[in-house]
Amino acid sequence: MMEQPLTIVSWPKAILHVDADAFFASCEQAVNPALKGKPVVTGLERGIVAAASYEAKARGIKRGMRIGEVRRLCPEAIILPSDYETYSIFSIRLFEILRRFSPDVEEYSIDEAFVDLTGLRRLYHSSYEEIGRNIQGTILKELGLTVSIGISLTKVLAKIASRHRKPAGLTAIPGREIHLYLKDLPVSEIWGIGPNTSAYMKKLGINTALEFARKDEAFVKRHFSKPFQEIWHELNGRSIYPVNPEEKSVYKSISKARTFTPPSGDRNFLYAHLSKNLEDACRKARRYNLFARRIILFLRTQDFRDEALELRLTRPSAYPEEILPLLRKGFESLYKDGTLYRQTGIILGELVDSKSSFQLSLFEEPLRIERLERLYTVIDRLVERHGRGILFHASSFDAYFQKQHEGERGTIPSRKTTPLKGETLRRRLGILILK
Amino acid sequence: MDRELKERVRRLSQFYWKTGRMPSYSEMAGLFGLRSKNAVFRFISKIEKLGFIKRDSKGKLLPAGIAEPIKVLGIVEAGFPSPAEEELLDTLSLDKWLIENPTSTFMLKVTGDSMTGAGIFPGDLVLVDRSLTPKSGDIVIAEVDGQWTMKYLRREKGGFILEAANPAYKTIKPKKELRIGGVVTAVIRKYR
Numbered sequence: 001m002m003e004q005p006l007t008i009v010s011w012p013k014a015i016l017h018v019d020a021d022a023f024f025a026s027c028e029q030a031v032n033p034a035l036k037g038k039p040v041v042t043g044l045e046r047g048i049v050a051a052a053s054y055e056a057k058a059r060g061i062k063r064g065m066r067i068g069e070v071r072r073l074c075p076e077a078i079i080l081p082s083d084y085e086t087y088s089i090f091s092i093r094l095f096e097i098l099r100r101f102s103p104d105v106e107e108y109s110i111d112e113a114f115v116d117l118t119g120l121r122r123l124y125h126s127s128y129e130e131i132g133r134n135i136q137g138t139i140l141k142e143l144g145l146t147v148s149i150g151i152s153l154t155k156v157l158a159k160i161a162s163r164h165r166k167p168a169g170l171t172a173i174p175g176r177e178i179h180l181y182l183k184d185l186p187v188s189e190i191w192g193i194g195p196n197t198s199a200y201m202k203k204l205g206i207n208t209a210l211e212f213a214r215k216d217e218a219f220v221k222r223h224f225s226k227p228f229q230e231i232w233h234e235l236n237g238r239s240i241y242p243v244n245p246e247e248k249s250v251y252k253s254i255s256k257a258r259t260f261t262p263p264s265g266d267r268n269f270l271y272a273h274l275s276k277n278l279e280d281a282c283r284k285a286r287r288y289n290l291f292a293r294r295i296i297l298f299l300r301t302q303d304f305r306d307e308a309l310e311l312r313l314t315r316p317s318a319y320p321e322e323i324l325p326l327l328r329k330g331f332e333s334l335y336k337d338g339t340l341y342r343q344t345g346i347i348l349g350e351l352v353d354s355k356s357s358f359q360l361s362l363f364e365e366p367l368r369i370e371r372l373e374r375l376y377t378v379i380d381r382l383v384e385r386h387g388r389g390i391l392f393h394a395s396s397f398d399a400y401f402q403k404q405h406e407g408e409r410g411t412i413p414s415r416k417t418t419p420l421k422g423e424t425l426r427r428r429l430g431i432l433i434l435k
Numbered sequence: 436m437d438r439e440l441k442e443r444v445r446r447l448s449q450f451y452w453k454t455g456r457m458p459s460y461s462e463m464a465g466l467f468g469l470r471s472k473n474a475v476f477r478f479i480s481k482i483e484k485l486g487f488i489k490r491d492s493k494g495k496l497l498p499a500g501i502a503e504p505i506k507v508l509g510i511v512e513a514g515f516p517s518p519a520e521e522e523l524l525d526t527l528s529l530d531k532w533l534i535e536n537p538t539s540t541f542m543l544k545v546t547g548d549s550m551t552g553a554g555i556f557p558g559d560l561v562l563v564d565r566s567l568t569p570k571s572g573d574i575v576i577a578e579v580d581g582q583w584t585m586k587y588l589r590r591e592k593g594g595f596i597l598e599a600a601n602p603a604y605k606t607i608k609p610k611k612e613l614r615i616g617g618v619v620t621a622v623i624r625k626y627r
Binding site: 034036093096097099100141143144245420421431433434 | 454455456534536537538539540541542543544560563565566576578581582583614616625627
C-alpha cells in the first residue's frame with residue numbers, strides 16, 4: 001500500500017519554486033570576490049545572524065545566533081552589516097529573470113518565488129526539469145547567485161522539492177513519484193504545518209507526510225480544518241493554491257520594530273521609538289490603503305522576553321494622531337522602571353482596505369476624520385520626497401536624534417557611507433555595485 | 436490626444452513593463468474597461484497607426500512606442516499629434532542606451548591605473564555586463580586573488596591572457612581557470 005503512487009498523472013500542472021541559497025550572504029559574495037569561499041555572516045547591526053553563507057553554516061553557524069557566539073565559534077568569519085539596498089536590487093532582478101520564462105511569477109518573499117510553468121514544455125522544446133536547469137543557469141550567469149529549485153504539481157509539493165537538495169539543487173517530482181519524497185518527510189517539514197498541528201497529528205498516529213497524504217478524505221475532513229484539508233489535497237497532487245502573479249498588496253498584518261544597542265531603560269527614549277514604529281507602520285498601511293482595528297505594542301527586554309499589549313480601536317485607523325494617546329497609556333502600563341529593553345515594536349492587525357469598506361459610527365465626527373486624511377496626505381507626500389526625518393510627531397523626536405546603535409553595532413554598509421558622485425543618502429543609483 | 440486614449444496607452448505600457456509581454460485581447464478588454472473584443476480591436480488599430488504598437492509578420496502585437504518610458508511622457512498634455520511628438524517617440528533614455536541588459540549589469544568603481552592607456556582612470560565608473568560572452572579584445576573584469584581586476588582579454592596560444600593598458604603592469608597568464616566577472620560595456624566619468 002505504501003509503495004503505490006498517490007497519483008499516476010505525471011504533470012497535470014507544473015509549479016516551480018525558487019529559493020535563493022543563503023540569500024543575503026550570497027549577494028555579498030556575488031559583488032565581492034574577496035568573500036567567495038569564506039564564512040560570511042550578515043546582521044552585524046542587529047547583533048544576530050540574519051544570513052550565513054554555506055561556508056559559515058558548515059562551521060555550525062545558524063540564523064538567529066548571536067554575533068558574539070559566531071565570533072567564538074568561528075573567529076575567521078567575516079561579519080557584515082545588512083545592506084538591504086543591494087539585496088533588494090538582487091531580488092528584483094531575480095524576479096525579472098523568472099518573468100522571462102513565464103508571466104505567472106509570484107514573488108513570495110525577498111528570496112523566494114513560485115512560477116507556473118504549465119504548458120511551457122512545447123514552447124521551450126524541453127522538459128520541465130530542463131526549463132528549471134535553464135533558469136538556474138541564467139540566474140548564476142547574470143547574478144552570480146545559486147538557487148535551489150523544486151518542480152512539482154502543487155505549491156506545497158514544489159516547496160518540498162526545493163528543500164530536498166540544497167544548495168544549488170534541482171528536484172522535479174512528477175505525480176507518480178510524489179510518494180517516494182513524502183515517505184520519510186516528517187509532517188512538521190510541510191509548508192503550512194506548525195508545531196501545534198504536527199503534535200496533534202502525532203496523537204492521531206500521523207508522523208510522515210505520506211501517512212497524512214494517504215488518509216481518506218472523510219478522516220481528513222473530520223479531524224482537520226480547511227487549511228489542512230487544502231494541504232492534504234496539495235500533497236496528493238491536486239493543486240489548490242494558485243500561483244498569484246499580482247504584486248503583493250494584501251497584508252494580514254503590518255509590523256515595525258527596532259532594536260537598539262546598548263539596551264535602554266530610558267522611558268522617553270523607549271516611548272519615542274515606539275511612537276516612531278507606529279508612524280512607520282501607519283505610513284505603510286496608508287500606502288496600501290489599509291486601516292487597522294487592532295494594534296499590538298511590544299517591548300523586548302534585554303534577556304529576550306517580550307511583553308506585549310493589545311489595543312482595540314472602535315474604528316479602523318491609520319492615523320498616529322488619534323492612536324498616539326492610546327499608545328501612551330498602553331506603554332505606561334507595560335513599561336517597568338529599572339528594566340532594560342533592547343527592542344520596541346508595533347503590529348497593526350485586522351486590516352481593512354480603504355475607508356469605504358467600514359461605516360463611520362454615528363458618534364464620529366466625519367469632519368475630524370477628513371481633516372486627518374488631508375493632513376496625512378500632505379505628510380506622506382513630504383516624506384516621500386524628503387525622507388522620514390522631514391516631518392514627524394514630536395513624540396518620536398528622541399528616536400530620530402539619538403543613534404540607534406552605539407559601538408560596532410552602529411556599523412552601516414559601505415554602500416551607504418560611500419555615495420557616488422551625485423548620489424545622496426536618499427537618492428541612489430538603482431544598480432548593483434561590485435566591490 | 437484625448438485623455439481616455441492616453442490613459443489606456445499608459446495602462447498598456449504599464450502592463451508591458453510589469454509582465455514583459457503584450458496582453459491578450461481579453462486582458463486588454465479588462466485593462467481598457469471595454470466589453471467586446473471588437474472594441475479592443477478598433478482601439479488597437481488606432482494606436483497602431485499612432486505608432487504605440489506594431490505587429491509582426493503573423494499579426495502578433497509587439498510593443499513599439501510603449502516600450503520606452505520616455506515616449507509615454509512625450510505624449511503628455513499634447514493637443515494634436517505633432518511632428519515634434521513623433522520625434523520624441525523615438526528617443527532612448529540614457530539608461531537604456533548605456534545598459535542593454537539591466538538584469539545582468541553591475542557597476543564598478545575603478546581604483547588602479549592599469550587601464551589608463553584605454554582611457555580608464557582611477558575614480559571612473561565602469562558598467563559590467565555579466566551576460567555577455569567575453570571575446571578577445573574586450574575589456575573584462577576578472578577575479579584574481581580574491582579581487583576584481585580590469586584588463587584587456589587577449590587570446591594567446593590557445594589560452595587567454597589578461598593584458599593591462601599601462602606598460603608598468605605585467606601581463607597576467609592565469610595558471611588555473613580564468614574567472615571572468617563580466618565584460619566592460621561603458622565608462623562613466625561625472626565631473627560635477
